[in-house]
């Protein structure tokens with residue numbers, strides 16, 4: 001369990017969910033983890049549980065990234081994980097016809113601006129060593145249209161594309177700085193709680209959400225973290241500009257697939 005030994009690993013949105021699982025997996029592999037989150041209380045508690053450092057960071061804030069760069073001038077791995085669907089902040093609507101410009105911008109500010117600033121920070125923190133791994137958490141929603149969450153889908157599609165620009169830019173400079181994206185589908189985290197509820201129909205709702213998923217279940221945050229460990233480690237030294245689906249087989253077929 002030393003695949004990340006000697007590597008400084010910065011993770012955004014690490015207080016809970018997929019980010020927390022990534023921090024725990026990186027620490028278990030010997031990484032020196034810097035867990036960051038906008039949620040100070042949650043981030044402090046999770047970092048204490050894992051046994052790693054916590055630094056507050058709102059991914060939308062350029063000033064916060066500047067402060068992080070002063071505190072962590074050299075990094076080997078950066079995971080841009082912090083993201084929102086938009087429903088936490090505003091009930092919507094979030095469809096292309098009725099969404100407000102404010103709601104559209106709020107989702108892009110966290111998911112896209114946050115990832116842009118995170119990649120920029122990562123390049124600055126990695127170029128001294130001319131090597132490193134940047135991992136952007138996009139979504140399967142970045143690969144298909146989502147009519148009821150248009151800003152989320154748009155922002156995650158842009159994260160996928162920006163990943164490839166960063167990968168090519170770093171390669172052009174002659175650096176071994178790799179940049180890849182992960183595309184999870186339904187992963188059971190707190191993000192889903194408002195949609196699942198805790199009423200008697202919770203199990204029914206859960207089954208309905210994964211009815212079209214070939215593996216017929218939600219994914220686990222630890223299953224996403226396992227891919228992040230692989231991409232962060234030197235085993236993935238020749239992998240850059242790539243995208244990894246973790247979706248229970250959802251995108252393997254389509255409505256047009258014969259039965």
Ligand SMILES: NC(=O)c1ccc[n+]([C@@H]2O[C@H](COP(=O)([O-])OP(=O)(O)OC[C@H]3O[C@@H](n4cnc5c(N)ncnc54)[C@H](O)[C@@H]3O)[C@@H](O)[C@H]2O)c1
Nearest residue numbers: 013015016017018038058059082083139184186187189191
């Ligand atoms: N859970 C899923 O089914 C799923 C599927 C596809 C993609 N994703 C993506 O995976 C990532 C993590 O999702 P999750 O399910 O763990 O979410 P979550 O809501 O459980 O956790 C998100 C974390 O990000 C933090 N955060 C939110 N805004 C922030 C900001 N501006 N700056 C810093 N931190 C901020 C929150 O405090 C929280 O700790 C997100 O980018 C999400 O879009 C999740």
